[in-house]
Amino acid sequence: MAVDILNPYEVAVAQFDEAAEMLGLSQAMRAILRKPKRELIVNFPVRMDNGDVQMFTGYRVQHNINRGPAKGGIRFSPDVSLDEVRALAMWMTWKCAVVGIPFGGAKGGVVCDPHKLSRNELERLTRRYATEISILIGPNSDIPAPDMNTNPQIMAWIMDTYSMHRGYSVPEVVTGKPLSIGGSEGRLEATARGVQVVTCEALLSLGMQVEGARVVIQGFGNVGGNSARLLQSLGCKIVGLSDISGGVYNPNGIDVMRALRYSQEHGGLRGLPDSEQVTNQELLELPCDVLIPAALENQLTAQNASRVKARLIVEAANGPTTPEADRIFQDRGITVVPDILANAGGVTVSYFEWVQDLQRFFWSEDEINQRLERIMVRSFQAVQDRAERQRTSLRMGAYLLAVARVAEATEARGIYP
Template sequence: MVIEMVNPYDVAVHQFDEAAERLGLSQAMRAILRKPKRELIVNFPVRMDNGDVEMFTGYRVQHNINRGPAKGGIRYSPAVSLDEVRALAMWMTWKCAVVDIPFGGAKGGVICDPHLMSSAELERMTRRYTTEISLLIGPDSDIPAPDMNTNPQIMGWIMDTYSMHRGYSVPAVTTGKPLAIGGSEGRLEATARGVQVVTREAIRDKGWQPENCSVVVQGFGNVGGIAARLLHEMGCKVVGISDISGGLYNPNGIDVPAAMRHSRRNGSLKGYAEADAVSNTELLELPCDILIPAALENQLTERNAPRIKARLIVEAANGPTTNEADAILNDMGVTLIPDILANAGGVTVSYFEWVQDLQRFFWAEDEINNRLEMIMKRSYKAVKTKADEQEVNMRMGAYLLAVARVAEATEIRGVYP
């Protein structure tokens, strides 16, 4: 995958500064919203299966909590850094505000390679990390969720560890949990379903027909794989997909369910015979109508942006487009649906899960999907209207909407003491 050394926090702050300037925010408001509220760095030991003790470094950052408890995922990766977590926390603040749910933004991570760790090692590391960040997390203060290389089982371990400290079960401390311990129907597909909804709305706005749209999806995990399947079911022709092993291209269309079965059977897309192998770099530049980056940040840069052929880009990943690429794509007339809108389906259904856990009352999957669709359609329309009114692109429209909502809450609450 194309990953350039761009500091994601610099990208996030630049995006905020541009919106703040257009909104005419005061110096005081800019100073408050530019900085995370809290940053916790923890270094902790974990006993490995061979008896050795290794030290791990983890982070939990809360960017802003003026609209409600902090909300944001936890990722496990060798590439985790404090600035990455800061950026992701800031984006979560705007994401929750765009879809108008009562959360602030947070994010967490541990520097590790989970692929080199056993399940027992992952559990011990997760439980110790949870204990270290239990200063911050809680059902009324900061609610973690899955992110890169974390899953419902890891959320279950976090929930159980936190509950052990309290002496009673606290299911609302995490979202994205297994159903058996308070998880929500529809949560696993939520991010991808949100991507599908905003893509469908954009297709309608452009007067396109799904069956005439070719789609390339970078990333074939829980977001990219399910988004590819949902768009395939909608009638779009998915011509390109990829995972960590590389990409696949078939201009006549890929049978997405068959590719998913191959991936589950073999552990990756590698060797799938019904499409030609391409690199992840080549994948982004394939001829298509719609490009969906659903992998890592910094995938669309000033180097490859001029060669992008898609006319619509939907950011299923967080921060896949650098500021320089944004400007190039905008000048090329490419419509881009930003991450803080496009992938907000996950946090929206996380909100539903949190509400269900607090009430001890659970909804049917149809109700959850219907509520998600309503919120994503409403949010897409609000962003599009704002962008058209202000004669700006969709990213700036989303930022103007989100930053204004957070600034209003901050202004009303005032500066303590």
Template structure:
């Protein structure tokens, strides 16, 4: 995910709480359980010094938040961005709780972040920052307590530094402390493509439900980072026509279709998709309103709102990003008959294969990529059908149904365990 943060129209934590309240009303949750689910279980804010290449010292602020631990250890990514905020991390940690619950894997939700523009740091400075941040949050993380993963502006190398730092403190290798690692130190086959592949599986089910032929469908992808670029490639392999893509510099559009692999090569050379031969330049905002059958927001939060939702032309919106649609837009899409495949379902492939990686690390027994993809497909298809049944039962949109399913599972676990002491 590479698209830059846009000005936030709504506080993401307020959105997350509003989404929880809607599901809680459908479930008839008592006020005490609502209060438990509304508040993060643990919040850690750290400020730490990093020595830069020129010998100067900078102080950075970072966060690690665990939202809920009722169903298992906390799980969630770490992002590096200049506009990371406490409320954003709170929202993301809550969304991770629901995401793990909707696909029924035994994790709670967590998230972390550091306020930094990583593009301004050298690789050595990034390593120093990562190792110091890891040391500061080592109070919370661990293979049985809280397992980080990559997110915005972090990757497998970042996870390797975290794993190594944590292991140095312990005195032995602890591969299961993070997921999304390189294969040679305990990573899982298929993890890099997992978010996109899970989204692909969900889109296949949705197009069948809507009576659409995926091979004849047109697709627009906002955000051409790891998730966006790979889902574009996977859908093109399903013979869908990718007509528009974008990154932080802007977007490109060709109604006749884009050669996704060529666009990926172009971005690798030039650092952006803008300027790709034979395509019109469009803004990220205009990209969302292009004619298409399937729209995939794969960038960041608050991209679709009550205003631009009226101009979206897609029949299906698949959220490869976290929180790209606010509640006002959800209402518009439901009224217009546009199916939104919510983030906690559509992009849950990443955390599902992270769970697979964690299990493999704990057992020191690894699967093939084919085994991983087969198990991922089973979980994604089952979860889609679980959500669809609730949507039809309650006559609600897929997001509300996904929240009813996820919040219900976490609430039941909380009630079963009881309130300590």
């Protein structure tokens, strides 16, 4: 089956343009907000374990910093491209604005397959990349975080590298670190907890019950796995799951904790007992109430949108729905909670971590989760109110809210000199 191959940056700009038109932004404001502020491309050598030297390419893009320091993850993947990083940086700008966090948007990445690198090679690559982008990152300028194929250990290496350059520890230069060096309670499952909160809010707004709601989740990593666990704890019935090895389906429900153990023991979900094997594409079209894409961009397209059976889609991944699919879902009356709202729990708790590091005073996990829930509920309600007032989708409601906030900050600051 053919799959839409879309440039993610073109998608991000098209989404912005639609919001800018509805907001009536000036030509000058549109020109400013369409373009990233800074783009850094670095090519650097890494000595491999066998003594060979390999060259790697990395990126760091800052989209907009008018509301605060740049904030955004770093991903290690063979598929990283400059346009992907540009799109993710722009989405981060809107994500921070939609939940009211005083950050701008950034993103970074290295073109590599971390699964083919030894731990020592991965550390050398990370430290060299951190050194190359150290001209941009800093606790008051640009604060990286984990993303695809990066984790607390990689953040620890970045924090240590930056600190070695400064001559003293700077824990607030990255978020998503281990607790032992200034990480925050609740950070690892923060994105999933945000997904849980907005899923419940959206179900209730549609007059649907949380308990017994049938949920399908594409992706079983940190976000997908924790989302499944947290939603099941509220009484949702997880009927479909998938990872890179394929998907599994059981209309009577899957025991998520058992699936997590099985995945760890067997390297994937394939072969999970008491479940039917399905492909990743078939998974998206399973009968369910809620579909949560928690994997990659461009998963819901013009090719499969008409066969999606969910009443509610919650975008735990960044950019999983193409604009054509979005229009089909609108026509079919399917509600989509957009990525810039649905997965903003991660950056919200990253903000908490940064604040705690700056003041050297830390909160309990209960405090973190309560603060996160308040922000996610408030943000969902604000987006829903905006969408209803403008008679538009939740995605456009979120964009109208976020773009207006960034435009207001940009207008207030003016153009230097």
